[in-house]
Amino acid sequence: MERVKKIFWLIHLVVWVLFTLLVVLQLGGKGDVHWRSTTAGFIANCLYVFYSHFYLLTRYAGKRKGGGYWLQLAGIVLTGPLLFLLFHHGPFEFDYYAMHLVTSVPIFLVLGLLARVTETLVLNTIRKEQLEKQAVETELNYLKSQINPHFLFNTLNNIHTLVYKQAPAAPEAVMQLASLMRYMIYESNAATVPLARELDYLRDYVSLQQLRYKNSPVVDLQIAGETAACSIAPLLFIHLLENAYKHSPARLEPGDLKVRVEIQEDTLAFSVHNPIGRKPDVVLEAPGGIGLPNVRKRLTLLYPGQHTLDIHSTGDIFTVTLTIHGLHAPAHERQAQLLHY
Incomplete structure (x- = not known):
């Protein structure tokens, strides 16, 4: 399970690196002297909205989303564009704030939701398979445990008869049983x-x-x-x-x-x-x-x-x-x- 989570984080890292490079190529070629700060503000805005919603959904996973969820979601929506404006040169401009409020914020809210749903679905599927596998292994171990006493009971009865009759074959029978039990106890565990x-x-x-x-x-x-x-x-x-x-x-x-x-x-x-x-x-x-x-x-x-x-x-x-x-x-x-x- 931890390995799967690490794979998801690696996917996050790769996607964000590729997205950052795409934004740099897009904004860096426009000749804007402030393109670096604009890029940093936009990436920060996207990261904040995406992971704030991602962890908010994680916190409320399996719970009814009451007023607490919607109140915090409203806070994410309203504060998301502010990170972009912190990196923006010049006075506060409501147009920039409104533009990000209706474009990048909804997009990355939805992407955060999709990422959380996808990871939850995959992890739950893996957990279910692990539980089913454990149940199967438990039942198989139980069935195999029935074999040893049943077999031993039958064979000991046969050896008892040989010993009772003082048959010369009794020691050989004991060695045969030891060989069989060695296989059943050790080798058959695979x-x-x-x-x-x-x-x-x-x-x-x-x-x-x-x-x-x-x-x-x-x-x-x-x-x-x-x-x-x-x-x-x-x-x-x-x-x-x-x-x-x-x-x-x-x-x-x-x-x-x-x-x-x-x-x-x-x-x-x-x-x-x-x-x-x-x-x-x-x-x-x-x-x-x-x-x-x-x-x-x-x-x-x-x-x-x-x-x-x-x-x-x-x-x-x-x-x-x-x-x-x-x-x-x-x-x-x-x-x-x-x-x-």
């Missing part, structure tokens, strides 16, 4: 992370979950396209994968969970397919829990108008497909689009 790093995080998660199964890897992860040049908002995919585990049968065969990541130009498609597990006399909970509503909200905030989230079930297979467009859009364009939405 607005975006390399897609390759986010996929490494998913691989670590899959490795940790695989400790629950005796079969060969139950997750079939396939990646197509170039991931090195792409960045993505962190922790978008983990809930989709968690839901696949959560709502699958207790016994999974190798490759039952299919995860596909495909990058084409600036479009990313992430899909998860899992068999639906059903227990007798228990109604299947709608897939999502905390996860899918969280993902939907974050996508709305991070990729407004740039994503689709398709969820459908064929009865035995549940599929979630997330498509994100415009991965390479500049940050300022994404921010402008976010504020628009």
